[in-house]
Amino acid sequence: MLRDVVSPLTYHYQTWQQTVLELEALSKTYKTGDQALTNVSFSVPAGQVVGLIGPSGAGKSSLIRCINRLVEPSSGRIYLGETELTKLSGRALRQARRRIGMIFQEYALVERLTVMENVLSGRLGYVSGWRSFLRRYPKTDIDQAFSLLERVGLGDHYNKRADELSGGQRQRVGIARALEQNPELLLADEPTASLDPKTSRQIMRLIQSVCREMNLPAIINIHDVVLAQNFADRIIGLQAGEVVFDGPPSALTHDVLTRIYGAEDWGQVQQNNESQDDEALFSNAKVLERS
């Protein structure tokens, strides 16, 4: 019923052509009986950055993890291109995971390995266990790792241990590791939750721009509504495991936010955002008021 406010059907993606990811009636019920996802369906075309918003416990993390099967979906189907991910197991599943890069909330770098080893671990699905054990990666992999580190602005840090880096730098390594996979899809689970506001924006901007450059679609779980609006092409709102909003960032109105998060004085939230000294935040708050 509430979906009628902004129907997905009324929102056309003229520029998005080829579908990369397709979810069909995805549901997840945990052993404890918690229903994390109910009948979630949507598709993501190449190059589109999707911001997945919703309150804590809405199923955002479960949704992301169902896609690369770190969490087993209970029912429904997921297609990555022509491959039905939900049918795979063993080697075939590992080979499909190579095609999906993932960025994590607490970076999830292997803290005691070097930056280079962390980035190269993105190639683990492609090299033999013996080669990876001896850290003897093909030269093309190493060259790519260097150019990705250059791209994320960490060209000089390749020999440092991951735990020597700051939060923002670590997340850049996380991005480089995901891109080292040459993925067809990027998943990000709260990539900015552990970062300060400025670094958060830099990281989101980086993710957005690499997605543009590589025509890479991304699904980004994010708490911060304003960040999501600034850097996503499309917003999907999840509430208690169900999609309650799917549309362009400009369509996120008070009503929609209330529907996703529950009643709250959203005007107040916008004002708070204005007080942060960032121009983009400011202009975005206006967008919210207009809509």
Add this chain to the structure above:
Amino acid sequence: MTTRADTPIWQFRTSKQHMLRWVGWFWLVALSVFCWTLMTEDTIWAFVADAPRQASDIGGRMLPPRWGYLNQLWQPLWDTLNIATLGTLIGVIIAIPVAFLAAGNTTPSRRFVRPVALLVIVTSRSINSLIWALLLVAIIGPGLLAGIVAIGLRSIGFVAKLLYEAIEEIDESQVEAVRSTGASEAQVIDYAIIPQILPAFWGISVFRWDINIRESTILGLVGAGGLGLQLQSSLSTLAWNQVTVIFLVILATVVVSEWVSAKVRRAVL
């Protein structure tokens, strides 16, 4: 502010809890008194009264140490170090797979494999090195080999237990991240688990080596080679001034091994 007529009274413990604690303490004291009477039942108090004189007598015989005896100790000392080091090596090599099978997050089967691995650990831990040595001297005869195997068997449980606890405490998000790249299980262990447990592994191994040096000094008492053999012969011939030299050698060895293990642990963290 509103005040409520029926504001509950907060107490740290209810009176029932107070009572239970009092009764608990009472029984503990009663039990201690009872045990003390049992313990002292067979004591011959004349001997206890005599103790200071006996101690000073033996002390007098122990001094001065017979330093010339030192030359006969180098070979047994070397044997002791070898027993400890090789025994630790064997123990650690076997403990690594046992630990991975026992850790809840890496075991292939929680229902079948894990209990077996835990049983191995408990068996190894519940039997003292000296008793392992006693058994092994009977089985494979006296000598260094019995000592090495005894130390090894005892070390498996110790190292595996601490190591599997370290494996269970790793940060799972790193495992998730490596798995999400399409890595195989072996690669996940290599990239996500081993780097996280490596400091613990070195710390545990060196700590066990340190303990094993102390334990292997007495294995000779039951015929498993090393300094203990010398200790036994000196004790049985009442050569107290030689016993002093052995004690000092053991003390020096343990101090050095503790220094080494402290250095190593600091280096890997």
